[in-house]
Amino acid sequence: RVRNEGGRVVKEFHLIAEPVRQEFAPGMVVNTWGYNGSTPGPTIEVVEGDHVRLFVTNRLPEPTSVHWHGILLPNGMDGVSGLLQPAIRTGETHVYEFTLRQWGTYMYHPHSDEMVQMALGMMGFLVVHPKKREEPPVDRDFCIFPHMWFVDPGSATPDPTVMLDFNTFTFNGRAYPGTDPLVCRLGDRVRVRVANVSM
Numbered sequence: 001r002v003r004n005e006g007g008r009v010v011k012e013f014h015l016i017a018e019p020v021r022q023e024f025a026p027g028m029v030v031n032t033w034g035y036n037g038s039t040p041g042p043t044i045e046v047v048e049g050d051h052v053r054l055f056v057t058n059r060l061p062e063p064t065s066v067h068w069h070g071i072l073l074p075n076g077m078d079g080v081s082g083l084l085q086p087a088i089r090t091g092e093t094h095v096y097e098f099t100l101r102q103w104g105t106y107m108y109h110p111h112s113d114e115m116v117q118m119a120l121g122m123m124g125f126l127v128v129h130p131k132k133r134e135e136p137p138v139d140r141d142f143c144i145f146p147h148m149w150f151v152d153p154g155s156a157t158p159d160p161t162v163m164l165d166f167n168t169f170t171f172n173g174r175a176y177p178g179t180d181p182l183v184c185r186l187g188d189r190v191r192v193r194v195a196n197v198s199m
Contacts (some may be wrong), residue, residue, distance in 0.1 A: 012052075012055070015066065017122065019059070038147040041108070046128055049101075052100065057088075070104070138190070139190045140174065150162035
């Protein structure tokens with residue numbers, strides 16, 4: 001949502017941290033955690049210089065927060081719970097607000113019980129486009145979040161304590177044969193953005 005507040009344009013977004021039943025592949029539904037009903041969460045796209053306001057509602061069974069990875073912003077908006085902000089308790093909403101002063105490929109993820117929360121799928125892209133149009137322009141722009149999981153055979157819930165012995169590998173929350181192709185035309189200028197918070 002875009003709001004005009006006394007001549008200043010503010011772009012608003014709402015993230016809901018919640019348990020998610022994610023279909024990795026046809027017939028393989030896994031109990032994960034994510035944002036707005038999926039893992040990874042929605043890709044947030046903004047433009048260099050935008051002022052953003054991000055509402056984060058916690059529907060998880062434990063406290064959480066959101067860290068805006070790599071973004072230059074006021075320290076109090078950096079999302080490290082217990083250090084820079086109180087954790088967002090279950091049922092609460094916290095507001096992050098800042099102006100984007102650089103462009104590039106970034107991500108968001110929790111900084112509260114992060115080993116468990118990120119292992120269970122809490123992550124998303126934050127793409128900041130440059131204010132000045134790129135020349136030559138990019139024809140196709142893909143965002144890919146690989147993630148590694150250990151889902152015990154016969155179970156539907158990943159084990160976040162497994163550090164190396166993974167048995168499932170996803171791209172944007174999907175495993176083969178459930179993955180989508182990256183469709184391009186011959187001669188297209190293609191950008192592939194990759195972010196990773198797994199082991």
